[in-house]
Amino acid sequence: MSIKGASINLRFETVKEFEIESERYLGALDYGVRKHLSHFSYHWDPDEYNITILGAGPLYGLLPGTKRLVGVYRSPINGILTLSTLGGASIELLKSGFDLVEIHAKCPRKSILVINDGKIEIIPYGRVPESAYALQEELRQEFMDRFPYPFRILGTGPAGHYTCFGAALSKHIKNGRFDRGSEGWMGRGGLGSVMGRVHNLVAIVFGGTHRPRRPALLSDSRRLNELARKHFSKGYMQVAYDATTKYRFDPNTGTGGTLGNNLFEAQSETPSFNFQMIYLSREARQQLWSKYIKPHFFQPFQQDTIEPKKQKTCGENCPAVCKKYRGDLKKDAEPYLWGGTLAGILYMNDAERLVRALDDIGVDAIEGGAQVCCLMEALWRGWIPLEDAGIDERPNMDPDPGCYSRADSEKNARIAEKLAYDLGLQRTKLSTHFREGFRKGVRILTDKYGHSFKDIAVYSCFGDERSNAPNPYWNPGFLMPSPFLSRFCTYYKEGFFEPEEYGAKIADSIVSELINENFGLCRFHRKWLTGFVGPLFKEAYGIDLDPYKFCKELAARMIEYDHKSYYLPAPWESERVIDLVATYASKLAEAGNETARNWSDRFVKDKHKTALEYWTRTRRAILAYFGRDANI
Ligand code: SF4
Known part of the structure; x- marks a missing residue:
């Protein structure tokens, strides 16, 4: 048995089909990393030369969580090799007749790539889409x-064509109609911009009638259940059901999905006001939660989404039903924190305005949201004249709960919505400064207005000029010098550790997460699927694969690529980012963590020196895990 791929050159409109023996296809990420290394793509700027690989996982089949579409490309945001995934979308890719497509070069004009039941064509479109959502409807x-x-x-939105941080949207189509609430984003790393600016593609449309080329075991429920019973003592649907309670509905917390869980767990530590809440006293943070976030942000989500069970799957037959929604808006943690509380919007219906704008322009909600939040704080501080932003009222980004009111949430949403549309459509001079990314944008603002904008910007640095906005957690794990920061490839459970221990924990998490990513598995099923990969390979392909060892080597190859590209993690340069780590240490020190106390004392004595030492030693430990010396 073999899998089928297509290498598409958009400039010359050529398609080369190829086959790979199934036993040699060990995941789309593995394939993509080899492809980029063999094409020396690290020699070029990712905006000038890039290759996009879209592939289904080798374990695609009846098991829930095995049908994620994996996209591999070089990120125009942080400059490193990256990936994003889309739940359920391998179904349509395999039906289109291909397991894998490689996209090279650039269409002469804005176009649509169509993969229809084994046939590939490029159709001119001729313009930049005005809205990611409108494009989906138009093309449907x-x-x-x-x-x-x-x-x-x-599909892309305008941000994919005008900026480096565009995302790609796909709404699941069921019986010819969009299945409301089940849409997914290939958000992180700027895939929308790779499509829009590198390939000149507006969208990729794919589907067909082909049968998946996978070993019989993977579509045989009786044999899969036998295997599951051997490993888990129960059938696979029951295992999946039990392992995904948190994403469906957890009776212990009374909530579900990523947004419900994050808010329930964080409570008074919910990130807000561009992370300025870290400077508040415990009591003031508690007041923010009990007076605003809980009654006006969390409870409306509970009432409008969780209680009426507004939930969908991504397109897979999956018992997790993780997609929570209200109306036509999907409710996930990252967009609603960066597009809500972090923008000083503490009322759920106001946050929907900003999230809708970020979705509409087709932007990575984390990267775009972090830029909007930084601009909101700068406008509130008076660092940017209001007229330069085209507004006539100042946002209120004061995190003090005594200085905040219902009207501020509404006003902040109004302003942030405008800033988001400006960024995506590049329609003000101010927004054009961010066209090539967050870090370059704040440097331009500093030159222009004379304030240190980087100190209120929340990002990790890559190379001399690129950056990566973190997932919205008050946790250093998303700021550490990991080469995989745009995903969940880090250690973010509570705790403060010596850098050597922390680096090893982060590296171990990178490998575990890559097992899911590489094999096209949904990370919400990680409790059972990650450890099941080895037995599945053995039974389905007759291969003795050690997934951990394999993915550790894969991570090492990705790090090798990054070293060749020179876009390596660089030390923190933002005061806010250093404060995020220092205040986290002091918070845990108060709770009795001795390691945190030691580091917290050192942060108080010499914040910048301590930050650099903590960052450097952690980086060394991460690299040592993968057999590399730090080259910083
Ligand atoms: S947990 Fe959600 S994203 Fe993952 S397979 Fe199930 S429905 Fe799809």
Whole structure:
């Protein structure tokens, strides 16, 4: 048995089909990393030369969580090799007749790549889409007749064509209609911008009637259940059901999904006001939670989404039903924190305005949201004249709960919504400064307005000029010098550790997460699927694969690539980021953590020296785990 791929050159409109023996196809990420290394893509700027690989996982089959589409490309945001994934979308890719597509070069004009039941064509589109959502609807109507079977649209928004931080959207189509609430984003790393600016693609439309080329075991429920019973003492659907309680509905917390869980767990530590809440006293943070975030942000989510069970799957037959929604808006933690509380918007219905804007322009909600939040704080501080932002009222980004009111949430949403549209559509001079990324943007603002904008910007540095906005947690794990920061490839459980121990924990998490990412598995199923990969390979392919060892080597190759590209993690340069780590240490020190106390005391004595030492030693430990010396 073999899998089938297609190498598409958009400039010359050529397609080379190829086959790989199934036993040699060990994941789309593995394939993509080898491809980028063999094409020396690290020699170029990722905006000038890039290769996009879209692939299904080798364990695709009846097991829930095995059908994520994996995208591999070099990120125009942070400069390193990266990936993003889309739940359920391998179904339509495999039906289109291919397991894997490689996209090279650039269309002469804005175009749509169509992969229809084994045939590939490039159709001119001719313009930049005005909205990611409107494009989905337009193309659904246009392609419905050509695809009288399941299909998907992986589309861009304007941000994918005008900026380096565009994302790619795909709404699941069921019986010819969009299945409201089940849409997914390939958000992190700027895939929308790789499509829009490197390939000149507006969308990729794919679907068909082909049968997946996978070993029989993977579509045989009886044999899969036998295997699951051997390993877990119960059938696979029951294992998946039990392992995904948190994402469906947890009776212990009374909530579900990423947003519900994050808010329930964080409570008074919910990130807000561009992370300025870290400077508040414990009591003031508690007041923010009990007076605003809990009644006006968390409870509306509970009432409008969790209680009426507004939930969907990504397109897979999956008992986790992790997609929570209200109306036409999906409710996930990252967009609603960066597009809500962190923007000083503490009322859920106001946050929907900003999230809708970020979605509409087709932007990575973390990267775009972090830029909006930084601008909001700068405007509040008076660092940017209001007229330069095209507004006539100042946002209120004061985290003090005594200085905040209902009207501030509404006002902040109004301003942030405008800033988001400006960024995506590049329609003000101010927004054009961010076209090539957050870090370059704050440098321009500093030159122009004379304030140290980097000190209120929340990002990790890569190389001399690129950066990466973190997932919205008050946890150093998302700021540490890991080369995989744009995903969950880090250690973020509570705790403060010596750098050597922390580096090893982060490296171990990188490998475990890469097992899911590389094999196209949903990380929400990690409790059972990650450890099941080895037995599945053995039974399905007859291969004795050690997934951990394999993915550790894969991570090492990705690090090798990054070293060749010179976009390596660089020390923290933002005061806010250093404060995030220092205040986290002091918070845990108060709770009795001795390691945190030691480091917290050192942060108080000499914050910058301590930060550099902690960062450097952690980086050394991460690299040592993968057999490399730090080259900083
Ligand atoms: S947990 Fe969610 S994203 Fe993952 S497979 Fe299930 S429905 Fe899809």
